[in-house]
Structure formats: structure tokens, C-alpha cells
Amino acid sequence: xxxxxxxxxxxxLITHYNRSQSLEQLxxxxxxxxxxxxxxxxSDDGSKAEHIDYLLRLQKKYxxxxxxxxxxxxxxxxxxxxxxxxQTPLTLYVQEDFxxxxxxxxxxxxxxxxxxxxxxxxxxxxxxxxxxxxxxxHEHGYYQMDxxxxxxxxxxxxAYSDHPHLRRSNFFERFGRYAEGRKGxxxxxxxxxxxxxxxxxxxxxxxxxxLFVQKNSEAEPSTMRRxxxxxxxxxxxxxxxxxxxxxxxxxxxxx
Numbered sequence: 001x002x003x004x005x006x007x008x009x010x011x012x013l014i015t016h017y018n019r020s021q022s023l024e025q026l027x028x029x030x031x032x033x034x035x036x037x038x039x040x041x042x043s044d045d046g047s048k049a050e051h052i053d054y055l056l057r058l059q060k061k062y063x064x065x066x067x068x069x070x071x072x073x074x075x076x077x078x079x080x081x082x083x084x085x086x087q088t089p090l091t092l093y094v095q096e097d098f099x100x101x102x103x104x105x106x107x108x109x110x111x112x113x114x115x116x117x118x119x120x121x122x123x124x125x126x127x128x129x130x131x132x133x134x135x136x137x138h139e140h141g142y143y144q145m146d147x148x149x150x151x152x153x154x155x156x157x158x159a160y161s162d163h164p165h166l167r168r169s170n171f172f173e174r175f176g177r178y179a180e181g182r183k184g185x186x187x188x189x190x191x192x193x194x195x196x197x198x199x200x201x202x203x204x205x206x207x208x209x210x211l212f213v214q215k216n217s218e219a220e221p222s223t224m225r226r227x228x229x230x231x232x233x234x235x236x237x238x239x240x241x242x243x244x245x246x247x248x249x250x251x252x253x254x255x
Contacts, residue, residue, distance in 0.1 A: 005105045007112070008038040011088045011169070014064075015078045016096045017045040020054035022215065023096040027062050033105050037092070040064035043082025046072035075162075076178035076187040086169045090115060094164045098127065098212045107211055110140035111166050114203055122174060122195075123202040127163040127212040130155065132204045141210075142203040147196060149253065154246040157253070159202055160195035162188050164212045174198055193252055 012030070016023050023042065030037075042064050044055060052068070059066050067085050069077070083091065090112070104126075111124040124142065133155050135143035147159050162184075168174075175198050179190045195202075205211055 002034050003105070004034045004036075005109075006036045007092075007108070009088055010037050010090045010092050010112070010166070011039040011041055011086045012037040013082050013086060013091050013093045014040070014042045014096055015045070015075070015082060015093075016042055016047065016051075016055070017072070017078070018047045018051050019096050020047070020051040020058065023055070024058055025215070026094065026096055026099055027058065027064075029099045031062075033100060033102065035100070035105050035108075038088045039086070041067060041082055041085045043067045043078050043085070045069060045074070045078040074180060074182065074187070075184040076180040076182060079162075079178045080172075080180065083169070083172065089169055090166060091169045091171070092164070092166050093162075094212070095162070097216055098164055098214050100212055101210060104211045107141060107205065108166075110142065111203070111205075114139065114142060115166065115168070118201075120201050121203060122168060122171070122200045123160065124166040125161060125163065125202060125204045126165060126208075127214070128158075128161060128204070128208040129163075131206065131208060132156075132158065135204060135206065138206075139203075141207060142205055145202045145204050149250070154242065154249045157192065157196065157249045159200060160188075160192045162191075175200065196253060 014023060014026065040062065042055065042059075044052070044066065046069050047055070055066060058064075065085060067081050069081065079093075092108075111126075114121055114124055125145075132143075132145050133153055134146040134148070134151055136146050137144040145159050147156055175191065175194045179187045182190075
């Protein structure tokens with residue numbers, strides 16, 4: 001018999017925009033893993049009518065609360081209004097294009113233990129594009145993120161990320177609301193700096209692609225658009241980008 005998991009103190013918060021089939025895949029994946037939550041909130045950012053219709057059909061099946069807006073207002077607004085609707089003490093934040101893996105439920109239990117036993121912890125992170133450079137105090141695959149300004153490299157600044165994570169639902173009281181009316185990467189950057197300046201504490205799952213997989217289908221590609229210069233693999237541009245980030249991140253943190 002498959003083990004049932006009920007995370008009653010957790011709201012699954014999903015941000016959505018024009019990717020209703022991806023959302024369905026995410027919900028199906030949690031169902032297949034026998035994971036249930038105290039509540040599910042889907043925050044939609046002004047999707048097209050056909051996606052809203054599909055969301056309403058999914059809502060009847062899964063019983064989530066749907067928070068909508070008549071027009072697209074960007075990532076910051078979408079997370080803000082979704083988090084405002086959360087009523088449980090903890091929030092599992094996941095964007096609609098992620099899927100949990102088979103080991104997620106058991107590992108999530110340990111993440112909850114960290115939040116319960118270490119009240120100073122604000123966030124437990126489950127996914128990243130690279131390993132956080134300074135980790136300590138191993139617990140069931142999770143490590144405490146050790147930010148120190150004097151340590152070398154700019155990647156130490158990435159203590160916060162919009163990738164899947166568990167956080168306390170009073171997150172805004174500690175770090176403020178997400179910047180609205182700005183591009184998604186700017187919104188994320190500002191929250192990253194706020195998290196550091198307000199002495200945020202986080203744990204990081206070292207096998208950072210082991211608990212979630214990001215899926216972008218041809219039918220529903222990623223809606224995130226980034227500056228091409230930021231993604232270029234050209235050696236000269238890469239080195240200039242590293243230098244720029246090193247100087248900017250240190251300056252923004254200190255001012």
C-alpha cells in the first residue's frame with residue numbers, strides 16, 4: 001500500500017499564467033505521490049480565456065482556490081495576491097511548470113521538521129540551477145546556507161530564489177512584498193537582496209534537481225523572457241557579466 005501524506009499546516013501556492021496543462025500535470029503529480037495539503041491556492045496572472053476555462057474545470061476536480069486578475073500584472077503581483085490568500089502557517093510555493101519527483105514526499109517531511117525545530121529558519125529550498133557555494137550543518141540532504149559578505153564570488157548572494165521552496169506564511173512581515181510593475185528577474189533580484197539585508201535564514205537541498213523537475217513543453221513553453229545578453233555563452237560576455245554581477249551585488253547589498 002502506498003503511504004498517504006497529509007500536510008495540513010501547508011498551503012500549496014501555485015502561480016500560473018497561460019499554462020493550464022502544465023498546472024494539471026503538477027496537480028496530477030502530487031496526487032500520484034499521495035500528497036495532500038491543508039489548502040491549495042492557484043494565483044493566475046490574467047491568462048487567456050481558454051486557459052481560464054480550463055482552470056475552472058480543474059478547480060472542480062481538485063478543489064483549489066483560484067485567485068484571478070482581469071489583466072496581466074506581472075510576477076510580483078501574482079505572488080503577492082496568492083500569498084495574501086494563504087491561511088496556513090507554512091507555504092509551499094511552486095510555479096506551474098515544475099513537477100515533484102518520487103522522493104519528494106519523504107524529503108518534504110524532513111523539510112517540515114526543520115521549520116518546526118528551527119524557528120529561526122525562514123525558507124527551505126528544493127530546486128536551483130546551481131549548488132549554493134557555502135553550505136554547512138547537513139540534515140537529511142539539507143544544508144544551512146551560510147552567507148558571509150567577505151566570502152569570495154557573487155553566487156553567495158543567491159540565498160533566495162523563486163524556484164520551489166517552503167516558507168513561513170508571514171514572509172512579507174520579514175522581507176516585504178514583491179516588487180510589482182517590474183520584469184520578473186528584477187522582481188526576484190529585489191527579493192533576493194531584501195532576504196539578505198533582513199538576515200534571512202535558509203536551508204538548501206544539495207541534490208538540487210532531485211525533488212523537482214522543470215518541464216517546458218512545445219505546447220506550453222516558458223513565459224519568462226530574459227535579456228539575451230544575460231544568457232549568452234560568449235566567453236568575453238560571460239566574464240563581463242560575472243564582473244558586473246560581483247560589483248553590483250556587493251554595492252546593492254551595502255547601500
